[in-house]
Amino acid sequence: MEGLSRLLAFLVALPPAALAIMIVVAAFSGGGGAGVVERYLTAWRQGGVRAAWAVGAIFYLLLVGWFLFRAWSRPMKGMTLLARTPHGKVQISRLAVEGLIRGAVAGFVGIRGLRVRIRTVSDGIAIGLHVASDLKVGLPALGEKIQQATRHVLESATGMEPKEIQITFEPVEVERKSPLR
Structure with a gap:
């Protein structure tokens, strides 16, 4: 309401x-x-x-x-991201952004789990990704592919360029102890 x-x-x-x-x-x-x-x-x-x-x-x-x-409409602190366009404001839920990122990296070889954290910074958003992966793949190359895919999907779908995309790799064993979603 x-x-x-x-x-x-x-x-x-x-x-x-x-x-x-x-x-x-x-x-x-x-x-x-x-x-x-x-x-x-x-x-x-x-x-x-x-x-x-x-x-x-x-x-x-x-x-x-x-x-x-x-x-009664309760304010959902930090649950909505705002984008300003020439025509007005666009509100995008964090869950929608998370879904876009998950879809962008879903097919990459070596990813076993993904946890997405989105922070609002002064002039945009910062993305933190915790990736449970096989340690047999080349992590720097995989990290770069994930960053490029994330940046591309956010720019094309929301019009927002992320200010920072930070990736933390965790071995699959850590995933079993603390599930990444």
């Missing part, structure tokens, strides 16, 4: 929620101490109207709380 929709949802839910709170308070009022809950349960067993209204009000409050929690 954004802007006006957020305000509208809050305003629609607020009056009935306030009424439900008043019903719950009224159901539990009428004396103090531990006897309140016992009286409430007795009224519920005897089919008391106050008890039924209180249960309905509590259910309503839980439902409204769940709805607002699920529907």
